[in-house]
Structures are given as C-alpha cells and as structure tokens.
Amino acid sequence: MSKTEEGATPxxxxxxxxxxxxxxxxxxxNGGAVLTRFPPEPNGYLHIGHAKSICLNFGLAEKYNxxxxxxxxxxxxxxxxxxxxESIKQDVRWLGFEWEGQEKYASDYFDQLFEWAVxxxxxxxxxxxxxxxxxxxxxxxxxxxxxxxxxxxxxxxxENLDLFMRMKNGEFKEGERVxxxxxxxxxxxxxxxxxxxxxxxxxxxxxxxxKWCIYPMxxxxxxxxxxxxxxxxxxxxxxxxxxxxxxxxxxDQILEGEPEPERRPxxxxxxxxxxxxxxxxxxxxxxxxxxxxxxxxxxxxMPTISGLRRRGYTPAxxxxxxxxxxxxxxxxxxxxxxxxxCIREDLNKRAPRVNAVIDPVKLVLTNYxxxxxxxxxxxxxxxxxxxxxxxxxxxxELYIERNDFxxxxxxxxxxxxxxxxxxxxxxxxxxCEDYKKSENGEVEEIYCTYDPETxxxxxxxxxxxxxxxxxxxxxxxxxxxxxxxxxxxxDEDPAGHKDKDFKExxxxxxxxxxxxxxxxxxxxxxxxLDFFQFQxxxxxxxDPDSTPEHLVFNRTVPLRxxxxxxxxx
RNA sequence: UGUCCCGUGGUGUAAUGGUAGCACAGGAGAUUUUGGUUCUCUCGGUCUGGGUUCGAAUCCUAGCGGGACAACCA
Numbered sequence: 030m031s032k033t034e035e036g037a038t039p040x041x042x043x044x045x046x047x048x049x050x051x052x053x054x055x056x057x058x059n060g061g062a063v064l065t066r067f068p069p070e071p072n073g074y075l076h077i078g079h080a081k082s083i084c085l086n087f088g089l090a091e092k093y094n095x096x097x098x099x100x101x102x103x104x105x106x107x108x109x110x111x112x113x114x115e116s117i118k119q120d121v122r123w124l125g126f127e128w129e130g131q132e133k134y135a136s137d138y139f140d141q142l143f144e145w146a147v148x149x150x151x152x153x154x155x156x157x158x159x160x161x162x163x164x165x166x167x168x169x170x171x172x173x174x175x176x177x178x179x180x181x182x183x184x185x186x187x188e189n190l191d192l193f194m195r196m197k198n199g200e201f202k203e204g205e206r207v208x209x210x211x212x213x214x215x216x217x218x219x220x221x222x223x224x225x226x227x228x229x230x231x232x233x234x235x236x237x238x239x240k241w242c243i244y245p246m247x248x249x250x251x252x253x254x255x256x257x258x259x260x261x262x263x264x265x266x267x268x269x270x271x272x273x274x275x276x277x278x279x280x281d282q283i284l285e286g287e288p289e290p291e292r293r294p295x296x297x298x299x300x301x302x303x304x305x306x307x308x309x310x311x312x313x314x315x316x317x318x319x320x321x322x323x324x325x326x327x328x329x330x331m332p333t334i335s336g337l338r339r340r341g342y343t344p345a346x347x348x349x350x351x352x353x354x355x356x357x358x359x360x361x362x363x364x365x366x367x368x369x370x371c372i373r374e375d376l377n378k379r380a381p382r383v384n385a386v387i388d389p390v391k392l393v394l395t396n397y398x399x400x401x402x403x404x405x406x407x408x409x410x411x412x413x414x415x416x417x418x419x420x421x422x423x424x425x426e427l428y429i430e431r432n433d434f435x436x437x438x439x440x441x442x443x444x445x446x447x448x449x450x451x452x453x454x455x456x457x458x459x460x461c462e463d464y465k466k467s468e469n470g471e472v473e474e475i476y477c478t479y480d481p482e483t484x485x486x487x488x489x490x491x492x493x494x495x496x497x498x499x500x501x502x503x504x505x506x507x508x509x510x511x512x513x514x515x516x517x518x519x520d521e522d523p524a525g526h527k528d529k530d531f532k533e534x535x536x537x538x539x540x541x542x543x544x545x546x547x548x549x550x551x552x553x554x555x556x557x558l559d560f561f562q563f564q565x566x567x568x569x570x571x572d573p574d575s576t577p578e579h580l581v582f583n584r585t586v587p588l589r590x591x592x593x594x595x596x597x598x
Numbered sequence: 599u600g601u602c603c604c605g606u607g608g609u610g611u612a613a614u615g616g617u618a619g620c621a622c623a624g625g626a627g628a629u630u631u632u633g634g635u636u637c638u639c640u641c642g643g644u645c646u647g648g649g650u651u652c653g654a655a656u657c658c659u660a661g662c663g664g665g666a667c668a669a670c671c672a
Contacts, residue, residue, distance in 0.1 A: 042620090043612075070672050102672065162670050171668050173600040207670055217601040219668055228670035247672050270603065271667050300604085300665095353621065355611045357604090360665060364609045367622050377635060412635070443633065452631055485631065497631050565632045592633040 044356035046085070046297055050093060050262055059261040059292040063095030064129070066260050067121065068251070070102045071113035071235075073311045074326045075120045075334045077347070077368075078302040084351035085299070086264055087126040098258055099128035103136050103236065104250050111235035120334040125344045135245075135254050136236045142245050142253060143197070145283045146208060146226060150189045154282050155226060156182055157192040158209050165207070168214070169222055175215035176222045182211065196229055199242045203229045210249075212278065220275045224248055252276040253283060255294035263294045266301040267358065273298070302354060303362045306516040307332045308524050308531055322535065323517070329583050330517045330539050340514065341560055341570030341585030343379075346372040362522065369586045376560060376568045376585070381409045381416055384454075384499045385548040385563040385582075387511045389428035391503060392475045394459065397425040402505075405485065407455040421549050423456050426503035428547050430565075433498050434464070434475055441595060443496035445475065451496040454564065458483035458492055499564040506547035509580040512572065513541040548580065555580065562588075 050063060065086040069075065075083075090097035099121060103110050118132060149155035158165060158181045170176035184192075196206055208227040216222055226249040233239045255263045263276075273296050280293065303309060308317075309332060317323045317331070326333050329340035337347065350371040354363050384407075404420035429445070438446035445451050450460045459477040467473045482490035520526075520534035552561075557573040567587035575581040 048614090068672090072672080105671065108671075165670080166668075169668060171600090174668095176668090204670065219601090222668090225670055230670085244670095246670075251672085267603075268666060269672090271601090298603090305609085353610080355621095357611070359604050361610060364622065367610075370622060373634090382632075382634095411630095411632085441633095454631055456631095458631095488631090494631090496633080499632070562632085562634085565634070567634095588632075588634050590633070595633080 042352060042355060045358070046089065046262075046264065046299065046356055047092070049297055050089065053261070053295070054093070062259070062261055062292060063089065063093035064098065064259055064261050064292075065089050065095065065264060066098040066100050066133075066255065066258065067128070068100045068102045068135075068254075068265075069117050070105075070108070071110045071117060072105075072108040073113060073315070075117055076309060076314065077304060077332045077334065077337065077350075078309050079120075080124060080334055080347050081302040081351045081354065081356075082264070082266075083121055083124055083126060084348055085356055087128075088352075089262065089264070095261070096129035097126070098130075098133050098260065100133040100135060100254060100258070102247070102251065102254075103134055103234070104244050104247060106230060106232045106234040106244065114235075116335065123338060123344055124334070124347060133254075133258060134236055135250050136234060138250070138254055138257050139237060139241055139245070141257060142250060145253060146193065146245075146249070147190070148285075149210065149226075149282050150193060150208075151186055152282070152285060153186060154211050155208055156184055156189050156211050157196065158182075158207050158223075159205070162204060165209075165225075169219065170214070172219060178214045179209070179223065182223070193227075196227070196243050197241075199231070201229055203231055205229065208243075210275075210279070210282075218271055218274055220248070220272055221278070224275060248272060248275050249279060252280050252294065252296070256280060256283070256290070256292075259292050260294045261292055263296045265296060265298055267298045268301075269296065270298045272296075298358070299356050300358050300360055303360070304332060304365055304368065305362050305521040306365050306518050306523075308518070310524065313524060313531060316532075317517075322532070329512070329514050338558070339570075339573065339583065341376075341558070341568060341583055342368075342372050343375050343560070346375040349375065365516065372568065372586055373589070376562065378412050379410075380560050380562040380568055382407075382411070382562045382564050383549050383552060384421065384501050385509070385511070385546060385552075385561075385566065385569070386428045386430050386499070386501050386506075387513075387543050387546045387563070387566065388431040389501075389545060389547050390431045390434060390472055390475060392427045392429050392459075392477060392500070394425050394427070394479045395462065395476050396478045399425055401425065402502075405455045419551055421455060421551070422502045422505040423453075424502040424504055427453070427500045428503055428506065429453075429475070429498055429500045431472070434461075434472060436464070436472070444498060445477075445496070450492070450494050451498050452483070452485075452494050453500050454497050455485050456500065457481070457485070458488075458490070458494055499566075501547045501549050503547075505550050507550055507552060507580060509546045509548045509552075509582060511543045511546045511569070511582045511584065513543065513584045515539050515541070546582075548582075552580065553577065560585070 067086045087097045158179050168177045207225045209223045212221045214222045227243045231242050276296050327335035327339045403423040405423050406418050407421050409416040434445040452458045457479040459479045463476040465474045517539045518534045519536045523531040523534040555571045560570040568585040569582040572581040572583045
C-alpha cells in the first residue's frame with residue numbers, strides 16, 4: 030500500500046488493537062500474517078467515521094507489513110447498490126490507500142456460502158422456518174425474557190434440505206420461508222436465538238443478476254467472507270460486539286470436521302467516531318440531502334468524505350485527524366476543533382499564500398501616480414522556501430477588507446482609521462488622511478498617502494507600525510465568488526435531544542455567499558480543488574463550479590483569529 | 599429491571615502493579631511585513647466506597663453513571 034499524496038504523515042500512536050495483534054503475532058497465530066479489511070455496504074456515501082475505520086484498517090496493514098482488502102458487503106439487493114461502489118472506491122483511493130488486489134464482494138462467495146448452509150442443515154444446525162417475520166419476531170423474546178422455539182425447529186434433515194433447495198429454486202414467495210441457525214432460543218444473547226441465515230428476495234443483484242433469489246444475512250456472510258479471504262483481524266465498531274459469539278459459532282460450524290486452518294479471523298470492536306456540531310447517521314445525512322437542506326452528498330458542510338474533499342480538506346489532514354482521535358472502546362464525541370486544527374496544520378505548510386479581498390472597500394493613494402504599476406515581489410509560502418516568489422501589481426487604487434477600517438477604532442485595533450498608519454503587505458506604509466461615506470452611511474472610499482521610503486524589501490524609513498493589511502489592485506484584480514461555510518448545526522449534539530428533531534438546531538448562517546470579492550491576478554487559471562491561503566483570512570479551495578469566467582472559492586477553514594476573540598470581549 | 603461493554607483534565611487519548619503523560623481547546627507572554635506560523639509558560643484529571651498489595655488509574659468487589667442488544671438491515 031502507499032500514500033498517494035504528499036503531506037503530513039501522522040505520528041504513530043499505540044492503541045489496544047495494536048496490543049491484541051502483537052499478542053497474536055507473539056503466539057504465532059495465522060502463520061504470522063496480518064490481513065485486515067474495510068467492508069462497506071454500497072448503500073450510501075462514506076463519511077468521516079468511515080475514514081477513521083479506513084485509516085485504522087489500512088494503517089494496521091502498513092504497520093504490520095500485511096495488507097488490507099476492500100470488500101463490498103453486498104448481500105441485500107433491495108438497497109440500491111451499484112451506484113455507490115465507484116464513489117467508495119474513489120474515496121478510499123483519495124484518502125491515499127491501496128487495497129490488496131482487486132476489490133472483493135461478499136457476493137463472490139454466494140456459492141460457497143450456500144454449500145456451508147447445506148452443511149449446517151446436514152449437521153442439524155440449521156432449519157427452514159415457514160413462519161412469518163412477525164411470528165418469528167414474536168417468538169424471539171426480549172433482552173430480559175427468553176424466546177420460544179419454532180414449531181418447525183425439529184424438522185428432519187431431509188425435509189430441511191428439500192425445502193432449502195426449493196427456496197433456492199424460487200418456488201416460494203418473499204417472506205414465505207427462511208433458513209435459520211439452530212442454536213438456543215433461551216440464550217441471553219438475542220443474536221444466538223436461532224438467527225436467520227437466508228431470506229428470499231426476488232430481486233436481481235448488481236453483480237449476480239438473477240442467479241439467486243435467496244440471499245444470506247450479514248451474520249452468515251461476514252465471518253465466512255473474512256475466512257475465505259484469509260483475514261486475520263476483522264475490525265468493526267462496537268455495535269457488533271454482541272454478534273461476536275455468532276461470528277465465532279458460524280466459523281466453528283463451517284470448520285466442523287475440517288483440519289485446523291492456518292488462519293482464523295478474529296473480530297475486534299472499537300468505538301465509532303462521533304463529531305460535535307454535526308450528525309453522522311446515514312439516515313439523517315440522507316434526510317438533509319433529500320429535503321434540500323444541503324446541496325447534495327458532497328455539500329461542503331457535510332461530514333461525508335466527498336463533502337470534506339469539496340470543502341478543501343486534504344487526505345493528509347484527514348489521516349492526521351484519524352491518528353489523533355485514537356482508537357478505544359469508550360464512546361466519544363470529538364471536538365470539530367481538532368479536525369480544523371489538522372487541516373490548518375497541513376495547509377499552513379503547503380498552501381500558497383495569495384491576496385484576496387472578500388468584502389472590498391476602495392482605497393486611493395492620493396500621492397501615488399495615476400498610471401504607475403509596480404510589480405511587487407511576494408513570497409508564496411513563508412513556511413516553504415521552495416515555493417518561490419511571484420509578482421503582484423501595486424497601483425494607486427486598491428481594495429482592502431472593509432473590516433480593516435474603522436471610523437472610531439479602539440486602541441487595540443491595529444488596522445486603519447482616520448490618521449492611522451499601517452503597512453500594506455508587500456507594499457508601503459500608508460497613512461489614512463480622509464474617507465468618504467455614501468448617503469446610507471457606508472464607507473465608500475478611503476484616502477491615504479503612501480511613504481515612498483517604506484517600500485517592502487527596502488524600507489529606509491525605520492518606521493514601525495502595528496498592523497499589516499492585505500490588498501489587491503483595483504485595476505488588476507479579478508472578480509470572484511466566495512462561499513463562506515460555518516458549522517451546519519448550532520448544537521453540539523443535534524441528534525441527542527429526545528423531544529426535538531435534529532433539524533431544529535440547523536445553523537441559519539452555515540452558508541454565506543459573497544459575490545463581490547476580488548482576488549489577485551495570479552489566480553486566473555486555477556483548477557478545481559486547488560488550495561490557497563487567502564492571506565489573513567483563511568484557507569480556501571477552488572470549487573468544482575468554478576470557471577475561468579466565474580471564479581468560485583470555498584472557505585475550508587478560517588485562520589485562527591485572536592483579534593476576533595479579543596473583539597468579542 | 600436480563601446479558602455484555604465502557605468510566606483518566608473541557609474534549610480526546612497514553613500509562614497494563616512503581617514519578618498520571620501527550621494532543622486539541624482555554625489563559626499569559628515572546629517573536630512576527632499574515633492579529634497567521636513558531637516558541638515559552640500556564641490552567642486542569644484517574645466516577646464513588648470497600649478490599650488485595652510495600653505500592654492501585656491498573657487487580658477483586660459493591661454501588662453509581664453512560665452505552666449496546668428484541669430488522670427476513672449492515
């Protein structure tokens with residue numbers, strides 16, 4: 030496997046799964062092999078929680094010199110599957126991981142699974158039940174009361190075999206019969222109360238077409254698929270913990286009478302990722318998309334991998350995040366500030382600095398010649414000398430950020446105000462002499478003088494100023510649209526309120542579109558997902574909607590802003 | 599009123615019988631032609647009660663708190 034993109038490499042951090050694997054290795058299990066798998070069901074888009082699992086599984090493979098399979102858990106053709114396969118593959122690759130060989134499908138193993146089902150029937154460990162779903166559910170009992178046995182539980186092997194074949198041959202309608210494991214209806218673990226192994230679904234499958242009309246359930250599929258592939262460590266989330274005895278039971282049954290295999294997969298559970306100020310369940314994410322609350326699965330406010338990508342998150346930042354959140358078994362809610370820290374850390378080192386003014390106000394240098402253009406040298410990235418320098422045009426008329434000027438600034442405000450001096454980065458020190466307001470009281474133009482002795486790079490004035498502003502040339506800058514994103518929800522745990530719908534906590538200001546922005550001319554030929562630091566503002570990336578005629582940038586995350594914190598006080 | 603899992607600073611996560619550490623967040627300062635970055639300092643924690651031990655975050659036990667489990671979903 031390989032990291033397909035440069036960027037920060039997370040520092041390795043130990044967790045309990047490493048310890049379990051090392052214990053197995055020491056005991057010589059699985060012939061010393063480590064093979065993991067990432068097993069998505071192709072019924073939706075991947076989100077940041079999946080990214081944690083991907084990084085964990087592929088990371089384990091890398092650490093122990095093993096491999097990681099990508100396997101689609103496609104045992105339920107009623108749930109629309111083929112359209113999601115490609116997006117999942119793309120997302121895994123984009124995160125920087127390469128799976129072992131071809132991608133796998135649980136449906137590749139349907140023949141083998143069927144044979145094993147027959148084996149269980151022959152050994153008296155499975156039976157066909159003719160009851161309805163409702164009847165079976167009613168007999169299942171509850172977590173505190175045992176279930177009761179089905180009246181079909183003690184059919185003969187011959188009858189079970191015959192019925193199962195007829196199920197396979199399409200002689201029954203959906204719901205008429207199921208194959209169940211014969212375990213223990215009184216087990217304290219509900220999953221051991223004669224779980225369903227196969228159900229009838231008359232629907233064609235995205236890979237097997239109409240070959241089958243019976244499909245295996247998750248529990249009868251997952252462990253055996255792991256076994257077939259030689260998976261050694263089957264890592265999943267905590268809600269599958271109660272399935273583990275069943276996972277092992279099915280493995281015991283298929284191995285019955287067989288020689289000891291070299292590898293036997295072992296299920297290990299960890300706590301899924303939760304992020305504050307968002308929702309993570311597929312159901313709620315789908316609702317946001319279907320109700321048009323967001324603009325699709327890749328809306329930059331979504332915690333989906335495709336949304337984060339469009340927002341400007343890099344694979345390296347997400348890998349870093351996955352490393353920093355750690356892996357444990359206790360429930361957790363990660364502060365989204367950690368995710369933001371990770372993208373800032375990555376982009377600080379890599380993003381070229383450019384000037385963009387997203388809320389422009391005109392500034393005129395009254396003592397600067399009308400037609401003069403000075404091409405000022407600017408460092409592309411002070412954190413990375415190899416990114417070199419570029420020239421930016423300095424002219425008499427400029428745009429600066431509206432909030433960099435105040436008519437009556439407090440002492441702590443280091444920016445522009447009447448009579449105040451600031452430096453224009455990569456330009457000159459200027460002094461505000463006057464300003465003009467429109468009838469509605471809005472500042473329209475600011476008039477300054479510049480000091481020719483203070484040119485950046487060869488300042489001979491010895492002047493010191495507290496503030497440095499970014500700017501663009503009024504005549505040379507390009508118009509652009511900028512989309513400012515904020516958290517989608519105003520509540521830390523929008524789905525965590527019993528009596529309130531999560532949508533009640535939507536942030537009305539989660540998207541703010543600015544149409545009158547100006548960016549420096551070097552941004553003329555940007556491509557989708559190119560990332561930049563708009564100096565003093567934040568990290569931005571080029572939206573796929575962007576064209577050379579109409580530039581569109583997404584704000585990934587603002588820069589840390591200690592002034593904003595101060596101003597709030 | 600069952601079975602299982604989990605309780606370490608605000609949030610995460612280490613320490614696996616021997617000095618409770620790290621990261622993020624918060625606070626203070628230094629540097630800075632980004633109020634960014636960087637650097638320094640700082641705040642703050644083992645759910646509670648018993649027990650075992652020279653010694654317990656760690657082992658045992660009781661309690662408390664949180665979570666999972668009753669789909670022909672995965």
